[in-house]
Amino acid sequence: LFMTNLYVDSEWIQSWSSRAAREAEAVAAISCSGHGRAYLDGVLVDGQNQPVCECNTCFSGPDCSLFLSDCDVNADGGDPLFLEPFWMQNAANSALVVAGWHRMSYTYEDSNLISQELETHIRKIHAIVGNAVTHKRFIVLGAGSTQLLNAAVHALSLDNSSSPAKVVAAIPFYPLYEKQTVYFQSTDFKFDGDVSLWKNSSDTSINLVEFVTAPNNPDGQMNKAVLKGPNTKPIYDHAYYWPHYTPITAPADGNLMIFTTSKLTGHAGSRFGWAVIKDESVYQKMYDYMGVNTMGVSRDTQLRALKLLKVVLESGGREIFEFGHNTMRNRWEKLSNTISLSNRFTLQQIPPQYCTFFHKVRASSPAFAWVKCEREEDINCYEVLKAAKIIGRAGRIFQGQDQYVRLSLLRSQDDFDLLIHRLSKLVSEENGAKTM
């Protein structure tokens, strides 16, 4: 039975999309044992027209069924694969068909670099989640928060000041803030590290740009701006201010706030984020930056982001946030229970709060564990865990101390399960551990 044109209902004749649909469904049907997946743009299996299985860490073989028991568990990167099962469950409403002639122009109809529909949907998401004020605010899109962070530094530093703006953050902080500010060596700004050195400064001649990360990466704390005063300018990085990770206590209302799909829908690979901006001149500067840097965000990415946000909105956000929160809470509880048996390690504490989205008091379920090695002889906590085949991210990478290490909790279920397995073993081997 071969057909290429099918009457499916009275209005629709499937024609030009069927070949693409067949390709995508065939790839999706490739079995990788639940420990990997095949992608449409994967490298092909030798001599065949079919992409290979790409396996989760510590799994191998043509169908990812081989468990590498001796392998290091990856608890390092922030790949948000905990949300992947949600999208597999929502395959039908999250699929997207892109026509070959879709949006070839440099601009949208209104000579703009931003899809108006997408902007509308971003505002709707914030409205239903209640995590940010967007009324009378401007929105700029970027390639993930990554591009927006430097655009914000750039925009807030541009003024007639004779000396470059100092860019600071509270320790421990996300290392990209420093890396990026140093990398794009500008005459307008300079990274200056620890915000606490400026806390009591009375020098009003210096422009200060402060990264305020809430919840914070790595430790999940709801940071507030340290600096106050007329020439201090905060950049609120709210990548993690979603019900997956934290109680939503009130709509954030900073002058410049940055969000990203990486930690909302889990699509880090899409490189899509946005800034919500109060001041029109700052908005204009960031919009210009996006034009000069990349001529805006790929129209393909904007189309996909729109589709994903539509799925989030379909249930008023309930489905994805319940899925995300349940997963992250479950993981946090497992981790907490494991660490609670230890005298050697401790975890960060974050007080529960009333969540306006879930309408109840709830604990945090942070994206990362900020583990401390309590023994005096464990001077390098990263190395302690590495010896137990757990790869975290060392505290010093966040300008923190070597006693700390960050463990990622938002990776695939395989990674998380193995992490707990290795941690349990390590704790059970403690001299005088609480279980013994």
Place this chain on the structure above:
Amino acid sequence: LFMTNLYVDSEWIQSWSSRAAREAEAVAAISCSGHGRAYLDGVLVDGQNQPVCECNTCFSGPDCSLFLSDCDVNADGGDPLFLEPFWMQNAANSALVVAGWHRMSYTYEDSNLISQELETHIRKIHAIVGNAVTHKRFIVLGAGSTQLLNAAVHALSLDNSSSPAKVVAAIPFYPLYEKQTVYFQSTDFKFDGDVSLWKNSSDTSINLVEFVTAPNNPDGQMNKAVLKGPNTKPIYDHAYYWPHYTPITAPADGNLMIFTTSKLTGHAGSRFGWAVIKDESVYQKMYDYMGVNTMGVSRDTQLRALKLLKVVLESGGREIFEFGHNTMRNRWEKLSNTISLSNRFTLQQIPPQYCTFFHKVRASSPAFAWVKCEREEDINCYEVLKAAKIIGRAGRIFQGQDQYVRLSLLRSQDDFDLLIHRLSKLVSEENGAKTM
């Protein structure tokens, strides 16, 4: 007859992609009178669930059927819509289905920011077109050539030199070179304008980065590097070095060459380009730049670019380049014929050459006309055309003279037809025009 799961052939049960296919095909079926199109992410018609028609310049109304006879024709921007009909004709093989869970990770399997399959296809395209050497070369992807241009300046400027590198180009040049270099005020590089001022310089202490645009934007000439010597570093912008626009005379073999889908497939909106790089350390610096700036190119964009390049390759490139070349040659001939009747305007001359792709001597069919106003009193050629309701781009924007204006020839057929109509009228009104 309602069905959601259909046996189309023995291997495939269409299921999760059918809703998306229905949506996309319904939008594609919206009639916009051939003078506009509706997109999946278009703004919705009031009170309906259907996107509006987005009309070509000078067309209006709900279905774009209303011709605005008094409207200015847009011959300004470089929107490559002349290739849109090619993609409509190739609807079935260029359609793409993106699964909701496609490539959520930050990286591809090999911890890379670049799709290996895509890189392979880029090398294949250069091999069949014969326009660039890629053997033993490195490839970096960017958000269009835009992002790559600054990454290249950045990479070539980074060294231990005490003074910033001078960035130069031959007049007339693409204005983004200056805009971008000035905008990202760095301690490492500084825009210095006209390359000819450095031609005979014997100062070997200064690092010079030269943009070499071949074919050149605006005038279509096959520019060569002006500067020679150990501390001069060319960036070859080969955006237009494709059979659509120019004879392919030999594979380009510069140390650093930049290409973009904007002018190859016509997908400017996808923001996708690549650099071909000889030196590993320069490659590493540009790769790092992409990481720090945007964490690489959106995986959605890479997936789409792969699909488009596959279509280009299906016929060994013959189909798209014949379509593109025929269209552009036809336009150039019409324009040349029109201008040849004039005593007031002249066009650039580009000698024909043997094209190794088409295996014959052929003329250029440039993307832009570089029109000169020959009358002494026509001191501002842009204004002369503007008075005739033709909006070009003024010569001075390219640091050229006011006697020149650039007219875009790669826009939609509607734009081109109206351009010829208006030009013919202008020429026919000349005192002593050749027709009179």
